[in-house]
Amino acid sequence: MKLPVNVSVLRKLVQVTAFVFLVFGGLFGSYYYLADKLSGALPALSCAYDYQSSDYCTLITFQHQLAHRVGPGLTGDIDLMSGLMPFAVTFGTFVLLFVVLNKAFCGWICPLGTFQELLNMLGRKLGLRQTEGLSRNTVQRLRPVKWLLLLLLVFGFPLLTGLGWLDHDLRDPYCKICPSRILTTLATGNGGELTLDQASPVTLVLSLAADFLFGLMIALALTLRQPFCRICPMLALHAVFRKIGLLRLVKQATPRCDRCGLCARACPMDIGEIHTEMEKRDVTFDDCTLCGRCVEFCPDREVLQLRYLGLPLFSSSPEYFKRRKRAQLHWDRNTLLHRPDGPAAGRAGAK
Amino acid sequence: MVLLALGLPLQAQEPGQSGSSTATETASHGAGHGRRGRGPKRLMLANGEGAVIRLWRPDLSSVILRPEHGSVTLSPTGMEGLHALVVQRDWGDGEETLLRYLDLRGKPTGHSPRDLLAVAKSRFEIVPDPQPREHRRYRSGEEWGFLLRFDNRPVAGVAVTLTTAQGTRLDAVSAADGSVEFTLPDDFPRLVEGVKDGRSAGFQVSAVYRHQQLEYRTSLDADYRVDPRHWRSSGWGVAVASLGLVAGGLVGRRIRRREGVQ
């Protein structure tokens, strides 16, 4: 099937629509109260602190339920079942949603992912020097960070708080440093989250970290693709369940694969394994966001595919590759500030 | 006419209102969520003879509560979410209503707070528009809207008063669509800048409406907290984020040097 626009453009349209709906949905519908939000367990960083949001991410619900329900349930402060049930319901809702789109919640839906991509597009249009991609070493060193954030800040500290072992201010430590909280509240005109909170040493440290991380992410995103995604705990949570998602990235390797490497260069998450993997069919790796760029930039027929329920949705092909490369060259040429050493022709940059 | 009052706002009795009903809330708050108590709450009611007390649940069912020895006990309803306590007294020549919303814990009902706010709980009513969202509180310095309704229709041009437990009084008049806005006064005494202050106090939004020679007096009763901007600095927040921006620029440059540029 020949698409009227390329997949990157289609994805951008979906992302921007999802951003507007998730961040400002309350302006069009009735999503103000938490009870009105769509699920309360969204597998993407749409933020509960944004009063206009139409839904919010599962990470805040996990943290609060661990601190206020599961912990007290385990210590006997409340009935164990009423402590565990809400957590089970949230978990079930998250899994149900996740199965439908798998990690595409990152590549197609997440407001924070979209914001980083838009910033990177801006950086390119401004002619800022771009980081081609991170080295395998750096990527390997960064990979455990998201697991640490997930285990410590999303699950560990909130549960320990609920058990009464940690300060109450550590009941939702990930939310306290999450860039989406600052981004989405600022987007709706609420500056109350970009503050330094002197209430206690814990809030002071967490708000310092949050504000710094927010600035850091913005500056990095102008010249590097998806800087925060690389350490995002939601990405780690997705990785745990990626085998049950209906959407997959599938590879049928050819002997030429290990020479070309265009797919890996196109990948915004620098997943080198897409290029080097010759055995596995399912190449939906831990860091994959199912954005489909590797499929777009693979010049070989049906080597890479996005498959839904086992059926091909979008396959690599030489014809598509040629069209896509032309579009990329055209896009890369049109920057506001031209540099003689600007984006290299034909490179699979961001669009 | 006697002004009914419930809970904390009673500390803010309006001057010159002799014989006011008084009630003191002795609530056991649930850990972690302040007002979202799990256990029973007892409301002391003085001078409340003849008042009908009704508790509305999130699913719009309601029960009449009977005061005993000058107090009324609010037992857990088993439902999660917004409840409304409505105290009403018929004075013959008019009706007096006092309403207080309570966010209680229990099992989710699938009902939005919107449902409870939409339903008429008395002929003349002041409705929060919006009600602070779950887990959120009224805070000093914030602007909040209210809606005046009579027989569930907006009423315009009615004088509305907001009084706080600290004695501040603000006046406004309802607009054509029945709406009125107040900025909650930053009137907590003895605030220390840079130090968290967890105090809360009551405020009451009241109005009187005359219809067919009858006088309808209504009050909405709620609590507000100290403005967190007293210990949360936006200036420092922006400064730290700017530092992050600069650091990001430097780190980006370092990465490009080490890992190559495009």
Ligand code: SF4
């Ligand atoms: S702060 Fe981040 S983790 Fe918390 S609710 Fe908002 S988006 Fe989710």
Ligand code: SF4
């Ligand atoms: S990895 Fe990126 S896209 Fe995915 S949830 Fe995190 S911020 Fe959003």
